Amino acid sequence: MKCQRLLYLLMLNFACSTQERQEPALLFVPDDLEVTLWAESPDFYNPTNIDVDHRGRVWVTEAVNYRDFRNSDGHMVHENGDRVMILEDSNGDGKADKSKVFVQDADLRSPLGIAVVGNQVIVSCAPHILIYTDENGDDLPDKKEIFLTGFGGRDHDHGLHAGVMGPDDKWYFIVGNAGPHEVQDKDGWTLRSGSVYNEYTPYAQENIPNQKSDDGNVYTGGLVIRVNPDGTGMEVLSHNYRNAFEVAVDSFGNMWHSDNDDQTASCRTTWLMEGSNAGFFSATGERTWQADRRPGQTVPLAHWHQYDPGVLPAGDIYGAGSPTGIVRIEGDELGESYRGMLLSADAGRNIIFGYHPKLKGAGFPLNQREAFISSVQIDNTNYIWHEVEEDDSKWFRPSDIAVGTEGALYVADWYDPIVGGHRMMDKVGHGKIYKIHPKSKKLSAPNLEFGHLDGLIAALKNPAIHVRAQARKKLLEKGAEAIPSLINLLEDPNPFFKARSIWLLAALGQIETVSSYLSHQNPALALTAYRALSQQDASNLLQYAQQALSSSHPILKAEVAISLRDHSWELSKPLFFSIIDDFDGEDPWLLHALGIGLKAHREIVYPLLLNHFDTNNPEKWPISLSKLVWELHPTPSARDLAVRINSSHLSQEERMESMTALAFIPTQEAADLMRGYYENSDLSRQSMAQWWLQFRKTNEWSAYLGDWESPTAQLPTEEPELLTQKEVLLDTTSTESTRESAIQFLASSTQGRLHLVQLAIGEKLSKEEKERAAEELHAEISLPVKSLLAHHFPIHPSRKLEEARVVKVKASKEEGKILAIRHCGVCHSVGEIENEIGPDLRQIHQKFSRKGLIEAILEPDAAVGFGSETYLVELENGAILYGMLLSSGPVVTVLESNGKRHLVPAEKIKQRKQLRHSLMPDPAWMDLSETEIAHIAAYLMGV
Numbered sequence: 053m054k055c056q057r058l059l060y061l062l063m064l065n066f067a068c069s070t071q072e073r074q075e076p077a078l079l080f081v082p083d084d085l086e087v088t089l090w091a092e093s094p095d096f097y098n099p100t101n102i103d104v105d106h107r108g109r110v111w112v113t114e115a116v117n118y119r120d121f122r123n124s125d126g127h128m129v130h131e132n133g134d135r136v137m138i139l140e141d142s143n144g145d146g147k148a149d150k151s152k153v154f155v156q157d158a159d160l161r162s163p164l165g166i167a168v169v170g171n172q173v174i175v176s177c178a179p180h181i182l183i184y185t186d187e188n189g190d191d192l193p194d195k196k197e198i199f200l201t202g203f204g205g206r207d208h209d210h211g212l213h214a215g216v217m218g219p220d221d222k223w224y225f226i227v228g229n230a231g232p233h234e235v236q237d238k239d240g241w242t243l244r245s246g247s248v249y250n251e252y253t254p255y256a257q258e259n260i261p262n263q264k265s266d267d268g269n270v271y272t273g274g275l276v277i278r279v280n281p282d283g284t285g286m287e288v289l290s291h292n293y294r295n296a297f298e299v300a301v302d303s304f305g306n307m308w309h310s311d312n313d314d315q316t317a318s319c320r321t322t323w324l325m326e327g328s329n330a331g332f333f334s335a336t337g338e339r340t341w342q343a344d345r346r347p348g349q350t351v352p353l354a355h356w357h358q359y360d361p362g363v364l365p366a367g368d369i370y371g372a373g374s375p376t377g378i379v380r381i382e383g384d385e386l387g388e389s390y391r392g393m394l395l396s397a398d399a400g401r402n403i404i405f406g407y408h409p410k411l412k413g414a415g416f417p418l419n420q421r422e423a424f425i426s427s428v429q430i431d432n433t434n435y436i437w438h439e440v441e442e443d444d445s446k447w448f449r450p451s452d453i454a455v456g457t458e459g460a461l462y463v464a465d466w467y468d469p470i471v472g473g474h475r476m477m478d479k480v481g482h483g484k485i486y487k488i489h490p491k492s493k494k495l496s497a498p499n500l501e502f503g504h505l506d507g508l509i510a511a512l513k514n515p516a517i518h519v520r521a522q523a524r525k526k527l528l529e530k531g532a533e534a535i536p537s538l539i540n541l542l543e544d545p546n547p548f549f550k551a552r553s554i555w556l557l558a559a560l561g562q563i564e565t566v567s568s569y570l571s572h573q574n575p576a577l578a579l580t581a582y583r584a585l586s587q588q589d590a591s592n593l594l595q596y597a598q599q600a601l602s603s604s605h606p607i608l609k610a611e612v613a614i615s616l617r618d619h620s621w622e623l624s625k626p627l628f629f630s631i632i633d634d635f636d637g638e639d640p641w642l643l644h645a646l647g648i649g650l651k652a653h654r655e656i657v658y659p660l661l662l663n664h665f666d667t668n669n670p671e672k673w674p675i676s677l678s679k680l681v682w683e684l685h686p687t688p689s690a691r692d693l694a695v696r697i698n699s700s701h702l703s704q705e706e707r708m709e710s711m712t713a714l715a716f717i718p719t720q721e722a723a724d725l726m727r728g729y730y731e732n733s734d735l736s737r738q739s740m741a742q743w744w745l746q747f748r749k750t751n752e753w754s755a756y757l758g759d760w761e762s763p764t765a766q767l768p769t770e771e772p773e774l775l776t777q778k779e780v781l782l783d784t785t786s787t788e789s790t791r792e793s794a795i796q797f798l799a800s801s802t803q804g805r806l807h808l809v810q811l812a813i814g815e816k817l818s819k820e821e822k823e824r825a826a827e828e829l830h831a832e833i834s835l836p837v838k839s840l841l842a843h844h845f846p847i848h849p850s851r852k853l854e855e856a857r858v859v860k861v862k863a864s865k866e867e868g869k870i871l872a873i874r875h876c877g878v879c880h881s882v883g884e885i886e887n888e889i890g891p892d893l894r895q896i897h898q899k900f901s902r903k904g905l906i907e908a909i910l911e912p913d914a915a916v917g918f919g920s921e922t923y924l925v926e927l928e929n930g931a932i933l934y935g936m937l938l939s940s941g942p943v944v945t946v947l948e949s950n951g952k953r954h955l956v957p958a959e960k961i962k963q964r965k966q967l968r969h970s971l972m973p974d975p976a977w978m979d980l981s982e983t984e985i986a987h988i989a990a991y992l993m994g995v
Contacts, residue, residue, distance in 0.1 A: 079448065079463075080426050081488055084387060087425075088146050090462065090487035095151035096137040097128060097481035099464040101176075101214050101298075101377070101452045104516045105168045108457040108497030111154070112137040112464065113175060115162040116481050119207055119474045121254055122914075128481040134160040136175060136184075138191060139485065144496065146487065155184055155193050161207045165214025165225075165298075169518045170525070174223075178203040178211035181225065199283055200237065204246075205230030206255040209474060210274070210295040214377075214452075217521040218301040219555045219580075220587055221528070222278050222285075226309065228295035229273035229332070231259045237279060237286035245271040245291065247337035248940040251921055252968050261337035261941055272337035276307065276324065290328045290364070292337075298452070299324070300378045300394070303520075303551040304576045305583045306416075308409075310375030310396045314341070315891030315920065318355040319375055321396050321407065322367035323416040325641065327614050327648040330364050331357035338751070338941030342888065343953075347743060351888065361683045361716055362647055365640045368407070368418040372895035374400030374471045377452030377464070382548035383515040385459020386490055391546070395424060397450040397463070399471045400899035402427045404450055404463065411575060414610035415641025425450075425463065425488065444469075446901040447478075455515045458495040461488040470904035475914060477904070502526050505537050512541070512556075513549050520552065527556055535560055551580040558584035567599060575605035582608060586615050594623055601630050609634055610645035617649045621656070628657075629664055637675030647683040658686040670695040671702060682709055685716040693717075694725045697737065708740065715744045716752075723748065723756035750943035750955045767956060770803065770930035778807050778930075781816055795821055799828035802837055806932040810924055812844040813965060822846060836949035837934060839973035840922075843913075849976030853985065858906050861986035868991025871984050879949065879972070882992075889936075889951055890920070890972060897993045906989050912972035922971055925964045927956065936971065937964075 078087040091110070098115045105111060114137060116130045133156050140150040154173065165176030173184040173193070181200045184193035205211020210228030218224050227233055232246040244263035264270055265288070274293030279286040289307065296309040307324040311332070322330065329335060332355075334344055345354040353359060356366040377397045381390050394407040406424030409416045423430040427448030449466035456462055465484040468476050489495050500519065501507030508530070511523035527534045534556070541553040542565075554577065558566045569581035578600070585596045597612045609631045616624040628650060635642050650657055658681070662668065665677045670692040673681070678696075681689050696702055696710040711729070714722050726748070729741035749757040777794040780786045786794075795817075798804030808825055811817050817825070826845045832838040841847055869883065872893070877885035881892040896905060907914070916922075925933040925946050933954055938945035944961060946954045949971045975985060 079486060079488075080423075080429050082424070084491055085488055086491045088487045088489070090141070090146070090485045091139050091148035091151070092484040093480070093482045095139060095148060096135075096485075097483055098466060098476075099451055099483040099485065100163065100466070101165045102454045102462060102464045102485070103166050103168045103518060104454050104456050104462065106170075106457065106500050106502070106511070106516075106519045106522055108141070110139045110148070110454070110456075110462055110485060111166055111168050111173070112139060112483075112485075113160075113163040113166045113177075114481075114483075115164075117207075118162045118476060119253075122474055123476055125479075127476065127479045130156065132156050133158040134163055134177075136160070136163070136166065136173065141497075146489075148485070152191060154186075154191055157182075157196075164209075164212065167215050167217065167518055169217060170522045174199070174215055176212045176214055176225065178205045178208065178227075178230075181212070181215065200225075200235050200279070200286075202233065202235040203227055204233050204257070204259065206253070208251070208253060208255075210249075210251075213296070214298050216299065216301050217281075217518060218278070219303050219305055219520075219524075219552055220584070221521070221524055221555075221559070222280055224276060224278050224289070224299055224301050224307070226276050226293075226296050226299040227274050228297075229259075229293065230295075231273070232257060232263070233275075235277075235286070238283035239285065241286055242266045243271065243277065243286060243288060245273065245275055245288075245337075247273040247333050248340060248937060249273075250937075250966055252916075252966055261333070270336055272329075272333050272335065274311075274332075276309075289326050290324045290330055292330045292332050292335075294332045297376045298378050300380050302380045303382055303548040303555075304580045305551075305555075308378055308380065308394055308396075310378055310398070312375055313355060313372070316351050316355055316888070317372040317892045317895045318352040318369055319371060319373040319398070319400075320356065320366045320369045321375070321378075321394075321405065321418050321421075322364070323409065323418065325364055325415070325610070325614065325645060325648070327617060328364035328644065329362055331360070331366065334751075334939075335362065336941070338943075339939035339945065342947070343938035343945045344747075347740075351892070359712070361685055361713065362644075362651075364644055365415060365417075367416070368421055370405070370421060372400065372892070372898050373398040374899065376450060377454075379453050379455060379517070381455060381461075381515070382546075383455075383459050383513075384546070385495055385515055386461070386488075392548075393424075394418075395453050395461070397453050399449040399451060399466060402446050402448045402450075403430070404453055411607060413639035413641055414606040414645060415639075425461075446904075455517070456487075456495075456497070457500065457514055457516045457519055458497045459515045460495050462486070463488065469901045470907070471899065477907070505530065505534060508534070509537050509541060512552055513544075513546075524552070524556060528559060531560065535562060538562075539565070547574055547576055550577055554580050555584045558588040561588075563589055567596060570596065570599045570608075571603055575603075575607050578603055578605055578608050579611055582611055582615075593619065594627070597624075597627050601627060606634070606639060606642055610642050613642075613645040613649035615649075617652065621653050625660075629660075632661075632664065632676070632680070635676050635680070637677075637679045643679055643683050646680065650684060654684040654686040655688065657684070658688045671699045678706070678709070682713045685713045687717055687719055687721075690714060690717050690719065690722045690725060697729065707737070711737070711740060711744070715748060718752040720756045723753040726753075727757070727760060746955075750939075750945075750957075751941075754942060767927065767929070767954065767960065768931040768933070770927075770932075774798065774801070774804055774807065775930045777804075778811070781811055791821065792824060795825050796828060799825050800831075802832060802834055803932060805829060805832055805837060805841060806924065806934055809840060809844050809934075810926065810932060810965070813924075834949065835973035835977050836971045838977050839912075840934065840967075840969055842974065842977070843969055849974065851976065853910055853976050853980070853982055855906055855910055857982040858910070858986045858989070859903065861983050863983075863986040863990035865987075865991045865994070867984075868987035868989070871980075872988045872991050875978055875980065876988065876992075879951075887951070889947065889949060893992055900993075902989055902993050905992060906985065909975055909985055909989065912970040912974065913968065916968070916970045920970065922967045922969055923964050924967065925956070926962045928960050928962050 135156040136154040139148040163177035167174040171186045175182045185195040187194040203212040208230045210230035215225040236242045246260040271291040275291035276289045295312040300308040310321045313319045352369045357363045396405045404425040451466045452464040463486045468478045538553045572578045693710045693714045777797045780794040826847045879889040933946045935946045935948040
């Protein structure tokens, strides 16, 4: 038998050797493109961000020392700080052959951004933006300066991200919601931004929502700032993100970003409007979307507050993921069909999405998404993937994408089996960089010359972003000498090149030439001209606005509305009403632009709107007027909104829209009107009015509803005897017997056990007392509480589950479905089950490998999702709540593991303690076996 098997193997090997072997694809890309593994470790490790310099070299920020307090189990460490690396293909064979360290710095801990402009290297690493200058060209920094500082999120995914120099020669930086951010520019102007989110980290300050910046505005969560190259003139362009990893600024001045979700399959890619509120938190940052979500609202739209006035349209909400780098292709090097494509990397989905932005009205819906680059074959956005032990196709974690000087794409790959939860499993910090280029032609890095005009124009046309920035700087230094060449560039068929010329001509004083483009048939060029003139000649803004409004382009009208937001009302009023005349009530981007522009004038504009539309009957408002009142919700509109809510001539949708607008008016009159609906309306309006009253009593109407009691507003109370026994344990003079009796009493109820946890955290119990308490704690029936107890007391499940045994199981999806619904559906959305205490598991296969998912189930505390952190909240009456915080500020919302929400006035909270534990219990406490976990993983992964 052994001889027969050996013969069989020999024949099989011979057969294989005579056939052409098909190598597995490095990555799946369009048919006319191909992929090269351009560089990989040990030339660099853990790449977070990349940029390309004028020599075609790729610069890499590493995060080897990434969150050591969570990843202390043997991964690589750079004791002297993280590094910035330079990679080069010196012989032109299409692969990197040189690698060198530019800088290693103790101030670099998990830097998340890099930009290289000439001899300056700008590195984003919270709390600082650092500028390293190489003055002698030896690829080593001669000078280091802190450009700006005060950003939250040190060593954190949700901190300070990459900067990019825009076509206006200003820096654009984006930050996540790991605040607080308190940043002062070189003029002394201070930005303050915060939110309800507080994630455990040894570096963090308490994140504080509802802070005012020096301009009087409240900026929330993550945001985009723009600042001059000298650090002056900082301004906030858009805010209220969760964790947008990068902002792409194209040559027209458009901003694009992809924002991470709260583990609810709601990631998005969005075109950003200046002055916009992107809608992740409440406007002040004191409440999460879960706290604000109203009955009947879908999760993806509620997640970005798309049902609320004053919020930017979300763009493409595409589902689960972890979006990272983003860039727009502006040249033809890959082929003309790729010109203008927006590329958005998503590390969670093992993919880089491609978009062809198409203007619709005054904005970009981004509804043409495709799987442009991926490690897993995709058909109609569904994974075609089968897990096998040696499969590492889902280790592709694209952290960034950049365009090289030759027009090829460079993709940085973090390369790890998991993403999210601030963890990594790959202990050696392996990383890769892929190069994507055409099959039909070889792309070679150009020899760029910055010493003469022709060379500078060629560099201005280069596909690499910061090569263009370097050329712009040199062209501005040339002054009038550069104007003829820039005028000639306006004849180029590529509109991106024309746009770059427009910005420069405006900066060089060629106002007449630039203003002629305000009426250009291409809306992108007209928009560019208006933006350039607004920055370079703001004193004549009204003149340019008037010219722009003669255009038929809605996006230009929206830009005018936004630009007039800080202008004189009397002078800008006719222009606003000209825009309003062109608003049909259907364009959400133009509506939001008008909301931004008119926000400061909302109270005085309302009677003017009624007069303009010539109507005194709220039931007969045209749709454009009703939408404007909804967006602006001015105080004087309350009575008219009440008429619409009561009208039998309007649809249910129109009445509920008016009720929403009323609920956003922070006045006694609005609160009284809503209260009247609750007391006197039909059932549908009464139900919604009750919701608004319960909700608004905890925030904007708290001062107006003091005597109104919600039927569900009762807070839990504590029994006196329990508090008495707790005091025994707090008293260091108590005898051993009385302490033992107190421990037994507290250990007999769930509330008492939470008090014991609080005492254990405060080190008020001895080791022996914890051991005695443990004997009673096994009786706890709440699994999240039982799992919490196990962190502080020596109670253990009957057996330890082992990952190696789970992986070996031949799993069944059918059995896994039954088990997942039974065990996971208590807190998560699974199959047809809808639950939102934990992350939505229906798209988890698009984000995790099987191995990564199994680890997440076995070790739920190892990677707690940002926003899912748990707290012990002690009330003034002694009761303790254990759950997640959905809101902070004047009212704190606590979500318990059973789905119950508690709205607690801040003055009724004695103390709160953030924990490092997940609400999800260890699966051993759920009596799950390795086989059952394997079945659940098979079902959730779909394999």
